[in-house]
Amino acid sequence: MPFNGRAVHTKSTGTTDTKLARQKAQEFFSECLIEKGIRDGTLPVAREAVRKSQLRFDRIVDQWLDAISLQAGDDERRLRHWKDCRGTALGKTGFATYFGKADVNTITPERIQQFIAFKREKSTTGKLAATTIKRNIVLLNVALKFAYQARLLDRMPLMPKVRTKDNPRAWFEHDEYRKLHIVSRNKARGFRSKGDLMMADHWEELSDFIIFMVASFLRPGEWPDLRQRHVKVVSGVNAHLELAVTRSKTTQRRSVTMGPAVKVFERILKRQGSAPDAYLFKPGYHNRQTARERMADAFESLLAELGMKTDQFGHKRSTYSLRHTALMFRFVKGENVDILALAKNAGTSVDQLERFYLSRVNPADKIANLQSFR
Structure with a gap:
């Protein structure tokens, strides 16, 4: 049916119910017939009806979601975004x-304020987190921009401002970090001396994981997909690993590590042998989400055993705290660290570093820098 510059027209029915899908398909087919009639000049009386149909918000949202799905293709990160939007x-x-x-x-x-009030009223607690409100407003604004760009919306409405409180993650002081990987390593030696090789490997891998994460700045969602072929060893004065981070919260990137990661990678090769397609950690799990959960369970079990589940402010620690630790170490212990380069290497922004990572820096740790002169 040629109109609007194309012959094939598609639309998601938004349902898995066959009967309802057929009904929606018939409605869409009728809309196409009417629109074609208007374009051809053979059905001018239906112009207003079609215009009203085009301005329906639920149909605009369907088109917006279809566009996101089409752009996502097979990209897992974009598909997750599409599912979140939907x-x-x-x-x-x-x-x-x-x-x-x-x-x-x-x-x-x-009306947008009324929608927020409705959503708050329908919530199980009668309250909504600021982050939830902000996510809804941001996505609603994106959907309205889609309508505006399609010339269906006369002007963009002002969106309400939502104040959110930043919640920087907990991290580990240097002595705490050392305690974590040393205790884990000692447990591995103990089990190995008893002949329990499975538990020895478990604790040795956890120790290596802790060191690797603090040396690589990775997020918990980025390490599970790392395979041996994604790692390049760079020798020399500042020996390090160059990682191809294929699954990232932001975008795929190349990232360099600190020196200790090199020794970890050598131990991994010794345990696994050289196998380009082998995962660095939890290689026995084909489901990488399960691998991530098992590693998190092991790490949190170690935290509980050592009484380190929270920091001195009562903030809960997790594997994400290792990334926070990595970035904090660079700022506290590094000399003349380029914050922009650090942010790019870690797959974040300077703004994010300041808001979520460096906000808990103790000025006393940088007293020499604070008092320095050119």
Whole structure:
């Protein structure tokens, strides 16, 4: 059916129910017939009806989600984003569900505030975290921009501002970090002396994992997909590893490590042998989410045993605290560290470093730098 510069037209039905899908398909087919008639000049009386259909917010959201899905392709990170958008928009208290068939031009700042109040009222506790409100407002704003760019929205409504409180993650002081990997290493030696090789490997791998994470600045979601072929050993004065981080929260990148990661990689090769497709950690788990969970369980068990589950401020520690530790060590112990280069290497931004990582830096640790003169 040639119109709008193409012959094939698609639309997601948003359902797995065959009967409902057929009904929606018939509706879409009818819309296409009407629009083609208007374009051809053979059905001018239906122009207003079609225009009203085009301005329905729920249909605009469907088109927006279809566009995100099309752009995502097979990219896992983009697909996760699409699923998050779909869940936020189409959930029981999602903005597409709330505004429904309303004309997109009737969505005003007042109505957006009413939507937030509705979502808060329908929540199990009667409260909404600031981050939840912000996520909904941000995605609603993106959907409205999609309508505006399609010339379906006359002007963008002002979005309410939401104040969120930054919650920097807990980290480990240097003596705490050493205690973690040394205790784990000693446990491995103890089990090896008893002939329990499985438990010895378990604790040795955990010790190596702790050292590797602090030396590499990786997020907990980035290490599971690392294979031996993603690692390049760079020898010399400043020996290090060059990592190809294929799965990242932001974008794929090349990242360099600190020196201790080299020894860890050598021990991994000694345990596993040279196998380019072998994963660095938890290689026996084909499901890498399960591998991540098992490593987190082992790490948190060690924290509990050593009484280190929280920091001195009561903030809970996790494997993410190792990344925080890595970045804090560079700032506290490094000399003239280039913050921009550090941020790029860690796959983050200077703003994020300042807000979530360096906000707990003790000025006394940098007193010489603070008092320095050119």
